Amino acid sequence: xxxxxxxxxxxxxxxxxxxxxxxxxxxxxxxxxxxxxxxxxxxxxxxxxxxxxxxxxxxxxxxxxxxxxxxxxxxxxxxxxxxxxxxxxxxxxxxxxxxxxxxxxxxxxxxxxxxxxxxxxxxxxxxxxxxxxxxxxxxxxxxxxxxxxxxxxxxxxxxxxxxxxxxxxxxxxxxxxxxxxxxxxxxxxxxxxxxxxxxxxxxxxxxxxxxxxxxxxxxxxxxxxxxxxxxxxxxxxxxxxxxxxxxxxxxxxxxxxxxxxxxxxxxxxxxxxxxxxxxxxxxxxxxxxxxxxxxxxxxxxxxxxxxxxxxxxxxxxxxxxxxxxxxxxxxxxxxxxxxxxxxxxxxxxxxxxxxxxxxxxxxxxxxxxxx
Numbered sequence: 001x002x003x004x005x006x007x008x009x010x011x012x013x014x015x016x017x018x019x020x021x022x023x024x025x026x027x028x029x030x031x032x033x034x035x036x037x038x039x040x041x042x043x044x045x046x047x048x049x050x051x052x053x054x055x056x057x058x059x060x061x062x063x064x065x066x067x068x069x070x071x072x073x074x075x076x077x078x079x080x081x082x083x084x085x086x087x088x089x090x091x092x093x094x095x096x097x098x099x100x101x102x103x104x105x106x107x108x109x110x111x112x113x114x115x116x117x118x119x120x121x122x123x124x125x126x127x128x129x130x131x132x133x134x135x136x137x138x139x140x141x142x143x144x145x146x147x148x149x150x151x152x153x154x155x156x157x158x159x160x161x162x163x164x165x166x167x168x169x170x171x172x173x174x175x176x177x178x179x180x181x182x183x184x185x186x187x188x189x190x191x192x193x194x195x196x197x198x199x200x201x202x203x204x205x206x207x208x209x210x211x212x213x214x215x216x217x218x219x220x221x222x223x224x225x226x227x228x229x230x231x232x233x234x235x236x237x238x239x240x241x242x243x244x245x246x247x248x249x250x251x252x253x254x255x256x257x258x259x260x261x262x263x264x265x266x267x268x269x270x271x272x273x274x275x276x277x278x279x280x281x282x283x284x285x286x287x288x289x290x291x292x293x294x295x296x297x298x299x300x301x302x303x304x305x306x307x308x309x310x311x312x313x314x315x316x317x318x319x320x321x322x323x324x325x326x327x328x329x330x331x332x333x334x335x336x337x338x339x340x341x342x343x344x345x346x347x348x349x350x351x352x353x354x355x356x357x358x359x360x361x362x363x364x365x366x367x368x369x370x371x
Contacts, residue, residue: 110179111171112136119191121219124211130220131161131190132228133171135178138187147229149186149236149371151362152220152252152260154193154245157200157277159351161190164242167351173358183366187230191220193245199279202272203248204295207284216248217256236370238310240264240361242354243321247273250297250311257306262369264312264342264361266354267322270297270329301333309338310368314357316347340364 112135120127137143155164165171170188177183193203193212201212225232239260241249246268253263272295274282285292293299301309315326326341333339342360347353365371 110136111175112138114165114171119219119223121211121215122222123218124195124215126195126211126215126219128192128195128215129161130192130223131165132224133165133174133188133190135175135185135187137178137185138229143185146185147231149184149369150189150224150230150238151186151365151371152189152191152216152237152239152249154191154216154239154241154248156193156241156243156245156351158194158197159243160194161192164351164354165190168355168358170358173355174362177359177362177366183362184371186371187224187228189220189224191216193241193248198277200244200277202244202274202278202281202295203251204272204281204291206279206281207288207291209279213248213251213255217252217259221259231370233370234259235261238262238264238365238369238371240266240365241268242266242351243268243349246314246322247297251295251300253311254297254300254304254306254309255294257308261308262310262312262365264314264364266314266357266361267316267319267347267349269322269325271325272296298329298332301336301339305336309336311338312340312342312361312364314342314344314361316344316349316353318346319349319353321349338368 112133115132115134117130117132118127119130135148137146138148153164153170155161174183174186174188178185193201193216195201195212195215196210199210201210203212203216205211205213221237224230231237234257237260239249239252240263241247243266246265247270248268249263250265250268250270253260272281272285272292274285285295293303313326313330315322317323326343330339330341342357342364344353344357347356362371
């Protein structure tokens with residue numbers, strides 16, 4: 001029985017209801033003279049509580065797709081997913097299989113190294129962590145005059161960037177792609193997008209509040225071009241992000257195409273999603289129509305399209321958070337050159353999904369951007 005199926009959810013709910021009812025009936029009718037009566041009743045209560053928790057967990061997992069299958073719940077390695085790419089969703093698709101990467105780690109000299117800084121944004125006023133991954137070639141004398149292309153890598157809401165780095169094995173995967181010759185040496189910049197917690201800013205410049213878009217677009221980028229040996233040409237800058245970071249990646253490319261030449265949205269969404277965690281964003285979007293327009297990927301594509309769009313839309317059929325929006329966006333923009341679908345079966349909505357697609361996305365960026 002699939003973990004996200006309606007039958008499994010119904011079973012959990014049924015058990016959550018049936019066990020307490022059965023306990024109540026047994027408690028009223030069964031003899032209580034036995035010394036085992038109360039211990040057995042307490043065990044039954046524990047089972048009832050477990051069933052209730054399981055029902056809630058099954059509902060949450062079905063809604064958000066954290067664990068798409070039993071194998072992912074137990075942490076087992078799943079079969080290589082089938083990838084569907086093409087200029088149109090469901091048309092001109094190419095079937096391929098992604099390799100499952102072995103869980104091995106090379107020495108630091110082979111996988112580059114990370115550096116960390118706390119950046120105080122000159123434009124946004126935001127002070128946050130920025131991590132940088134430098135490839136092995138960065139300190140190689142043969143590359144001493146090279147200005148490297150850059151990939152900005154974004155995490156999700158409430159997921160710290162250090163957690164993202166650890167979970168997606170970025171250094172290992174990036175260095176493998178560079179050694180293979182499929183990707184040129186590049187620098188990766190990992191800025192924190194959770195800049196005003198507990199408010200989730202959606203990478204938006206709040207009028208009179210946090211300037212989260214400016215932080216990424218100006219402060220982080222300007223710092224990188226000033227302090228690192230990297231290119232400043234936007235054609236050599238690209239951005240990828242997961243979940244909320246995927247939404248941010250799409251906006252950075254569509255709003256600032258001369259600064260970010262390509263973007264990959266990994267299990268992201270395409271319109272602002274104000275909720276109880278985004279402060280007064282809902283009211284601001286109503287008050288300032290331009291703010292809503294600049295926060296909507298479909299509006300930007302249709303009313304202010306870049307001269308060249310390079311936007312990869314990745315989602316999974318077991319990800320209820322991003323899959324409906326991804327299909328809708330791809331269908332709506334199916335005639336826009338450069339909007340590309342990348343659909344992978346059975347990944348759910350998790351950092352494990354992000355890890356699975358890092359290498360293929362780097363290969364795509366190498367093909368469409370100057371990476």
